[in-house]
Amino acid sequence: MVLPEIYKRLSESEVAARIWAAKEKLGKEMVILGHHYMSDAVIQFADYRGDSLELSRRAAQASEARYIVFCGVHFMAETASILSRSDQIVVIPDVRAGCIMADMAETDEVERAWADLDALWPGDVTPITYVNSVASLKAFCGAHGGIACTSSNAAKICRWALERTGHVLFVPDQNLGANTALAMGIPADEIMIWNPSRPYGGNPNIEEARFIVWRGFCNVHVQFAIEHVIAVRARYPDIQIVVHPECTPDVVALADANGSTSYIVRYVREAPAGAKIAVGTEANLVYRLAKECPDKTVIPLADSYCVSMERINPWNLLRSVESILAGEPVEQVSVPSEIREPAKIALERMLGAS
Numbered sequence: 001m002v003l004p005e006i007y008k009r010l011s012e013s014e015v016a017a018r019i020w021a022a023k024e025k026l027g028k029e030m031v032i033l034g035h036h037y038m039s040d041a042v043i044q045f046a047d048y049r050g051d052s053l054e055l056s057r058r059a060a061q062a063s064e065a066r067y068i069v070f071c072g073v074h075f076m077a078e079t080a081s082i083l084s085r086s087d088q089i090v091v092i093p094d095v096r097a098g099c100i101m102a103d104m105a106e107t108d109e110v111e112r113a114w115a116d117l118d119a120l121w122p123g124d125v126t127p128i129t130y131v132n133s134v135a136s137l138k139a140f141c142g143a144h145g146g147i148a149c150t151s152s153n154a155a156k157i158c159r160w161a162l163e164r165t166g167h168v169l170f171v172p173d174q175n176l177g178a179n180t181a182l183a184m185g186i187p188a189d190e191i192m193i194w195n196p197s198r199p200y201g202g203n204p205n206i207e208e209a210r211f212i213v214w215r216g217f218c219n220v221h222v223q224f225a226i227e228h229v230i231a232v233r234a235r236y237p238d239i240q241i242v243v244h245p246e247c248t249p250d251v252v253a254l255a256d257a258n259g260s261t262s263y264i265v266r267y268v269r270e271a272p273a274g275a276k277i278a279v280g281t282e283a284n285l286v287y288r289l290a291k292e293c294p295d296k297t298v299i300p301l302a303d304s305y306c307v308s309m310e311r312i313n314p315w316n317l318l319r320s321v322e323s324i325l326a327g328e329p330v331e332q333v334s335v336p337s338e339i340r341e342p343a344k345i346a347l348e349r350m351l352g353a354s
């Protein structure tokens with residue numbers, strides 16, 4: 001829904017005052033969840049901030065709140081809706097805040113890939129979907145013995161899958177999938193990328209595959225390149241480089257550490273005073289960490305922002321909270337029950353296994 005002019009004309013300080021007032025009036029009836037990649041202007045209003053896994057747990061635990069306002073992208077709000085009670089209402093300040101990576105794996109394409117792989121290895125492939133995916137894909141995994149994962153628990157979930165079947169189909173992020181498989185010691189020649197427009201995903205030697213990763217990626221994290229690593233090391237020879245596993249495997253291999261958004265936050269906060277750290281993840285989070293840790297040098301490996309996350313701003317957040325206050329919440333996110341139930345199975349398997 002287009003933001004009404006009446007909101008656009010407000011100054012940032014007027015908007016902030018009205019959001020705080022609405023929060024005060026709604027009290028525990030409303031909880032605001034904020035992803036780490038939100039701007040400072042938005043994250044200040046979050047009751048809880050975190051990465052996908054932490055916010056999934058918060059959504060499942062938000063028992064007192066009737067309204068969950070999700071400051072993040074659409075698949076996150078869908079996840080909150082799947083895990084929340086049926087009487088809770090999930091709202092996102094802008095429903096157009098999608099995710100480029102999630103859009104790279106259409107459920108019917110994944111179903112076709114699954115059918116090919118199941119014909120090759122009957123009953124011996126576990127589908128794993130990164131939570132950065134549409135609800136119908138989570139539902140597909142839930143209905144086919146599969147599971148969801150986040151970047152925090154991907155290794156644990158992949159081990160869970162490989163204890164059950166000889167093969168994994170990992171969607172939609174090829175980089176998180178490949179980095180996790182490589183870290184688990186799976187040989188590179190047993191990890192294959194599935195291109196949905198080619199027979200057998202473009203892998204004539206598919207019989208040798210053990211870990212099949214979908215050809216998707218995060219536009220924010222693939223911006224980091226070997227040249228950035230070389231440049232920061234030349235400028236600061238004693239710098240530590242920590243990156244997100246959505247970065248390409250060549251960048252991850254050159255970094256000193258890699259891990260989920262929460263891992264990166266801990267890595268920076270727990271580093272000793274005087275440490276120099278370059279961070280390969282979304283720039284809003286990196287600059288916030290730099291402000292929070294003035295005793296350290298914290299710089300982005302390169303400036304890379306998520307344009308989808310940037311759709312959420314204080315103006316559309318105000319519209320959300322005031323619509324709740326008026327009893328007519330706008331931009332609600334709900335998932336039909338035929339998708340919600342199997343998707344919940346994939347998510348609950350993940351929460352139980354991690």
Ligand code: SF4
Nearest residue numbers: 099100101218220306
């Ligand atoms: S950072 Fe990447 S994975 Fe996350 S919402 Fe943006 S495009 Fe999607």
